[in-house]
Amino acid sequence: xxxxxxxxxxxxxxxxxxxxxxxxxxxxxxxxxxxxxxxxxxxxxxxxxxxxxxxxxxxxxxxxxxxxxxxxxxxxxxxxxxxxxxxxxxxxxxxxxxxxxxxxxxxxxxxxxxxxxxxxxxxxxxxxxxxxxxxxxxxxxxxxxxxxxxxxxxxxxxxxxxxxxxxxxxxxxxxxxxxxxxxxxxxxxxxxxxxxxxxxxxxxxxxxxxxxxxxxxxxxxxxxxxxxxxxxxxxxxxxxxxxxxxxxxxxxxxxxxxxxxxxxxxxxxxxxxxxxxxxxxxxxxxxxxxxxxxxxxxxxxxxxxxxxxxxxxxxxxxxxxxxxxxxxxxxxxxxxxxxxxxxxxxxxxxxxxxxxxxxxxxxxxxxxxxxxxxxxxxxxxxxxxxxxxxxxxx
Numbered sequence: 001x002x003x004x005x006x007x008x009x010x011x012x013x014x015x016x017x018x019x020x021x022x023x024x025x026x027x028x029x030x031x032x033x034x035x036x037x038x039x040x041x042x043x044x045x046x047x048x049x050x051x052x053x054x055x056x057x058x059x060x061x062x063x064x065x066x067x068x069x070x071x072x073x074x075x076x077x078x079x080x081x082x083x084x085x086x087x088x089x090x091x092x093x094x095x096x097x098x099x100x101x102x103x104x105x106x107x108x109x110x111x112x113x114x115x116x117x118x119x120x121x122x123x124x125x126x127x128x129x130x131x132x133x134x135x136x137x138x139x140x141x142x143x144x145x146x147x148x149x150x151x152x153x154x155x156x157x158x159x160x161x162x163x164x165x166x167x168x169x170x171x172x173x174x175x176x177x178x179x180x181x182x183x184x185x186x187x188x189x190x191x192x193x194x195x196x197x198x199x200x201x202x203x204x205x206x207x208x209x210x211x212x213x214x215x216x217x218x219x220x221x222x223x224x225x226x227x228x229x230x231x232x233x234x235x236x237x238x239x240x241x242x243x244x245x246x247x248x249x250x251x252x253x254x255x256x257x258x259x260x261x262x263x264x265x266x267x268x269x270x271x272x273x274x275x276x277x278x279x280x281x282x283x284x285x286x287x288x289x290x291x292x293x294x295x296x297x298x299x300x301x302x303x304x305x306x307x308x309x310x311x312x313x314x315x316x317x318x319x320x321x322x323x324x325x326x327x328x329x330x331x332x333x334x335x336x337x338x339x340x341x342x343x344x345x346x347x348x349x350x351x352x353x354x355x356x357x358x359x360x361x362x363x364x365x366x367x368x369x370x371x372x373x374x375x376x377x378x379x380x381x382x383x384x385x386x387x388x389x390x391x392x393x394x
Contacts, residue, residue: 001026001301004130006120006143008032010044011273011290012136013103013114018057018298020110022384028112029130031120039100040250042166043070043193045093045174045284052369053295056378064102069094070192074173077351078240079343080180084351091174091284093193099287123147127268132307134270134297136290139257141275151271152262159337161253162203162281163219165230169244171198174284176354177240178343184208185340188237189282200246201281202233203336209253212236220248229253256280256333260326264319265311272297277322279329282336289325293318299380332357 001023005012008030016028046069055062069092077084107114120126123143126133135143144151167190175190186208189201204214212232219229227235230246259278264271273290297314304310335357342353 001132002130003028003132003134004120004126005030005134005136006123006126007136007138007273007275008034008100008104008114008116009136009138009273009290010099010103010287011294012134013100013107014291015134015136015272015294015297016112016114017061017103017106017110018294019301020107020112021058021381021388022298022302024110024388030107030112030114031118032114032116033119034116036100036104036116037097039096041096041164041199042197042247042249043093043191043199044096044099044287045091045191045193045199046288047091047284050285050288050369051092052374053292053377056369056374057295057381058106061102061106065094065099066092068098068102068194070194072173072192075355076173076175077347077354078175078177079347079350080178081239082347084347085173086351086355089174091191093191093199095194095197098194123269130268132268132270132301132311134272135275136272137275139259139274139278141271143269144261144271144275147266147269150263150266154258154260156258157255158258159256159333160203160205161209161214161255162201163229163233163253164249164251165200165202165233166247166249167198167200167241167244168196168247169198169200169241170196175240177237178339178350179236180343181208181212181236183211185343186212186233186236187336187339188240190240191284200237200241202237205337205340214253216253219251219253258326258330264315268307270297270311270314277326279322279325280333282332283325283329285325285329289322292321295377299377 005016012030016030019026020028071092073087073089075086075089104114123133135141137143144153171190171192177188179186184207186204190198192198214229222228234241234246257278261271261276264276272293279285296318300310300314304313342350
């Protein structure tokens with residue numbers, strides 16, 4: 001089987017590695033417009049149990065990932081000078097660059113060709129010579145946008161503005177912080193991803209954004225007052241940043257884009273990861289879902305004799321699971337958009353409201369993989385590895 005993949009993010013690279021392990025004779029080519037070390041953002045977080053599928057499918061990758069990840073077991077809520085600590089969770093996070101480097105190395109070891117700094121040919125062109133074209137080209141997927149009618153695409157850009165930043169402030173938990181200012185209420189999501197490094201996502205509604213003097217342009221350029229947007233945010237969240245500055249990496253103010261598709265494939269072209277769906281960052285599941293898409297697609301291709309059958313099975317498994325997570329994420333997003341109405345609550349009550357999102361979310365909404373699914377995947381890839389070793393000996 002010949003497979004072309006547009007996009008060398010976690011979903012695209014993981015798809016390539018998994019298919020190659022299950023079908024060693026397959027020919028897989030990956031295109032990525034950016035250079036290997038050129039990526040956005042800082043750390044990516046895996047919520048409770050999300051690494052279970054990776055451990056089952058690829059123990060070697062899991063061991064490398066687990067060793068590199070920051071791990072923690074709390075959600076901290078910082079409100080009005082008090083931090084409420086909520087234990088009993090399991091989270092992991094890793095720098096996006098580190099994760100991509102691991103996946104590139106895994107692909108290289110398996111014989112997958114990855115072309116960096118090269119835009120993929122148009123999907124219809126690829127489909128003439130490849131059995132399958134996988135569009136893993138992100139939330140702004142050109143492949144999807146050219147076929148909105150065929151995929152039944154719905155995209156909505158709405159809600160508060162957010163800014164994806166980093167900091168050397170060593171957070172020790174997933175931290176939600178509220179800043180009540182003269183301009184209004186802001187909030188931030190922060191978590192560690194490497195020693196001395198954390199992701200810091202600030203979120204601001206339009207009224208507060210304008211009152212605080214934030215700008216559409218370069219967020220690091222000082223204005224007439226000598227302060228940049230990153231300076232302002234560091235001042236507004238000084239009590240949780242503890243004197244640390246905020247860092248940028250292709251960071252800009254944006255609004256969350258909701259992506260849904262009624263169909264995840266059209267002919268030989270399939271959507272995967274953010275090109276197929278998005279979930280609000282407050283539930284931290286984007287990378288996890290992309291990698292779970294990759295696993296489901298790899299297994300479907302190995303299970304079925306034709307690409308159309310495999311793509312139908314892929315969508316039948318993943319669409320309901322993703323839609324359930326999107327509903328959870330939507331509930332979380334709406335709660336944060338209404339946060340100012342809860343800001344006057346005492347810290348304990350506010351903490352309870354946030355953790356349960358007003359009683360609408362529970363720990364089960366971020367549930368881990370069922371043990372029976374983990375075991376099935378583990379045995380499936382173990383058989384593939386045994387077969388590959390046997391072929392090498394012969």
